[in-house]
Amino acid sequence: MNDSERKYVIVGNGFAGTTCAEGLRKLDPACSIVLFADEPYTLYNRIALPPLLRKQVARQKVIIRDAAWHEKHRIELHLHTRVDRIDVAERAAYADGRGHPYDALLIATGGRPNPSQAPGAAGAHNVFNFQYMDDTLAISDALETAKSAVAVGGSFIAYELAEAFASRGVETHWLMRGPRFLRRMLDEIAGEMIDEAACEDRVHVHYDDEVGTFTRSNGAVTKVLTKKGVTIETDCVGVGLGLTMNTELLAGTGVRIKTGIVCDDRLETDIKGIFAAGDVAEFYDPVAEMHYRMGTWNNAGAHGKVVAVNMAGGDQRYHDVPEYSSKLFTNQTITQFGLSPEYRADLEMVRKIDREKKHYRALFFRENRLAGVVMIGKGNRAGKRRYLEAIKTKAEFARTERQALLDWTAD
Template sequence: MGSSPTRFVIIGNGAAGTYCAEQLRKDDAGCEILMVTDEPYTLYNRVSLPRYLRGVLLEQRVYVRDHAWHEKERIDLRRETKVTAVDFAGKTVTLDPGGEVPYDRLLIATGGRPNPLRVPGSDGAKHVYNFQYFDDAKAMVARIQESKVAVVLGGSFIGYELTEAFAHRGLETHWLMRGPWFLRKALDADGGQVVRLLAEDAHVHMHVEEGIAKLEPKNGTSRVTGTADFTADADLVGVGLGLTMNIDVFRGAGIETNVGVVTNELLETNIPDVWAAGDVAEFYDVASQRHHRMGTWDNSLNHGRHVAKNMLGAKQPYVEVPTYASSMFNSNISVMGVTTEEEPEAEAIVEVDLEGRNYKRLFFLKGEDGADRLVGAILIGKMKGRKRVLELISSRTPVEQRHAVFEMLAVPEVPAKAAPPAE
């Protein structure tokens, strides 16, 4: 008698969940895969949402996988279904709707939810938006049509994406951030100044060291009063105040959690047959030798593919240099490896060209052997040298002269050798 197929249950159908399901099917034609999401959609690309919001990408182009794909791959996708409880000892998850279902192996890929604005007047205020879900983007696209003035709060990537989209749509856009500059823990004042210049080139009004103190309804708009001296009547308010990880449903059930779900370098949790991947995984990173979380598409996708192999029995540590690449108004930004945001002990050196709007910041840490190593970098403007940075970080090559790394990045990268002609 043959053994029954392994039953995999995946909570969350973002990049981590869906690419895990895809890999499981590739490597095990006979297994059962049940994937659950409380959203109404098949996998869509959150990284594409800003371009959809800007109006340069059609709704259909945001989707990455459709229903037909799930059917073909025999992935049972339950949409608008919430996992409300997990019994790790009995190996079941409770679905609403759907009741209790058993699993053999479980993946937690629940990502995070955006922190709402909580100030006097924000409760029930109209036209105040977070930016995490397709539905947020759709609601903002509808509101933009009838708007002239937008206010954005948030000095990190979501704040930037909202600002860029509203400015691109021709709204009078005010970008408020509580810190002295964008990404205040990872950039220095020069980096902040480059971003300010890029924002002002795009006709954005920047207001640093300014928060939102209160909101009041006024003739269909929101009267925004800042924490310093800002006021405006905004047709819409965008909010980027970070994420809270979706781990509430697992709390008290015996699984180790911190900010996210804690895993080892194999993405295994402390509970047998349970793994975590993507934004929610607080994983042990072999490259930086510490636990941390990443909030990037590539990390979620790679986690998903990688964890599938481990759920099928491989015991491979996850080793990737984390990267985040984004547009930055009419320029680009790339963040690689570890910065002073995650590792305040890292020492940084900077090269800046304000006029050209170019900036490079390199982060170094001393290893246990006393040698200096490049552990991270931020480039704004020209992206030349990005590949070299990644090589230096992943190879953990000792660096003798920190400033010599800038010279290495300036040397043109040798194009890959053309393949010899076929015999």
Template sequence: MEKIVVVGAGQAGASCVAKLRSEGFAGSITLLGEEHAPPYQRPPLSKAYLLGEMALERLYLRPESYYAESGIELRLDTTVQAIDRRDRVVIAGGQAVPYDALVLATGSVPRRLPGSIGGELRGVHVVRTLADVDAMAPGIVAGRRALIVGGGYIGLEAAAVCAKRGLDVTLIEAADRILMRVACPETSAWFRALHARHGVRVLEGVGLTCLTGVDGKVAGAILSDNTEHPYDIVIAGIGITPCTELAEAAGLEIENGIRVDARGRTSDPAIWAAGDCASLPFRGRRIRLESVQNAIDQAEAVARNILGAGEDYVPQPWFWSDQYDVKLQIAGLNTGYDNIVMRDGDGRSHWYYEGDTLLAVDAMNDPRAYMVGKRLIEAGRSPDKAAIADPATDLKALLRG
């Protein structure tokens, strides 16, 4: 193994190349990224960075000098056009880059509002890249009217930032409730009330019919309830899709992402994938995990396996979201839950059970509940539901029981 090429200079790609070097790989490493900036953190973009509380350089995962000092060739502003699996080269920026092992860390892209309903108007934004947020920032001005389309975590975080900056904010969610795809009704209700306290109008069961514009700039919206409202800025938080086009064109297997085995290998034994773009086996089914934790852990597992570790990657999912003065921390995956246990402690936590099996925990300003829940889930232990619900229960004692 002499040449390793990583496509995608986000969290997964950066984690992979750093792990290859720290594990002692002495060969050639090339990291190819489409953006102009070196690998950076995405979560603060829509929060601290947009609020002006974090400088650009603090977003960087590592100092830009790290890559040259570590013998990693970092090529920015570089688009990969194709993969030639027979000759084991990628065509990047019109040049052939040979590989012995190739890692696809191509990430995901945000779904955009279609042009047919006005999504091409100026003042309509998505939240994914540094360029997205830099383009949005001048429109986040106190007194302006913002429409947030989508009541997932991205939409709620965008609403929180706009409200904190003094905008008049309306959030619409076409489903029956916010967070419907990812959280229980109790968590949805908790965050609905949080946003209401900060002046955000949350309209559930209401979709977007079309946007209206003046001189090519968004001026308002017609909603599915047949009402029309003026808006100065629109932010779409309607989900993401995995970037699989390069893999598809190369003939790799696709299944809601680039299909990989438990060790991160694709249907081509010389090609691996990690992060948002990868579909991996988990508890008898296939999932994609859209999180920083997975991007780091899976990419590092892939790096070790390229070097011969032969280890299955078993994710231990965790997520977080910051809104106003609330930190939501999530441990586990709640898929399949059939009952919820609510606990009031330092904050509020919601514990997801399937029967008597603990699956996940949502902890709102309750780091103790999050920490204990995460450790219990990772250990495969499920505490008695009555004990969880009882505020007198010492959660840490459950770890010793």
């Protein structure tokens, strides 16, 4: 390595970190890039883990970058290696006691799943989180012989678990503390529509309830006793109770941590030369005019591209409307973009519901601007591009005009 080469260190080889490494190599053919991953795998497609669990894709298809790709792009990849400390004065990232100097550093460490705290969960060998490749392989093994399984939580991850359990032919219970799925984003009617879709797939959903205790036998949970007093026999438990962001390595650096690593719209933190991207970044969104975190695959990739430009000395702002789409069991779909009540409590809503067609559309306004949209229902996405454009351009709509926006169809 030449002393004049710029040195980049990236912590986390998810979609954000690996996309950034690829971008840096394109922008700066001579630089050195060191990429750390505490998992044993090269980049895999985390959003393909649910189809892998449902046995709809093969494991080889889920790995999307191999070791040869890293060699070809001259990215020095350290698998199974955790960075535990950043020395800001020395400008070095420490792993296994060795310092790796950087000119620019990216933290793209994502989050780790919260375990169930219920009595009986710790150490049980059939209670799983669902975040990593290894989790997926272990759950899949357990489902080979399971007759009944319980998904715990009201988030997307708990939904993915419930859907996978049902699609693997296992008697499925879905237990959530709130009154409906995504209770902070969806209202009562939207919740009922998702409930219908769950019932059609023969999932037993338990609302306003949570695990009281797990009963165990030979290290495995055999029964879930809920706080409301329901007993569910089970062979497998999947837990989706949110993520804790991996920010510990920044302790003592002065980098601001709130719900994630606080950074600006260039994805740079308050400490020059230290950047954040992907799930862990609490970034400034100039469209929404606020900081927040966004846990989606597309956001991680888009962050990776922008942050590479800025780490290499460029000046690119992240300016996008966050977007998420998912199928919900066999007969429903959801698309959400921009802000929802999950992010801000002061949004005003207009909505349109067609129970027969199973369509639901909610538009959220902040002051006079369209700020976000939720669309539920197969064939109910027309008008999406027009909404996105209106959000991006900060178009204004008086209260009297809002209802008409619900009928936007043509793009």
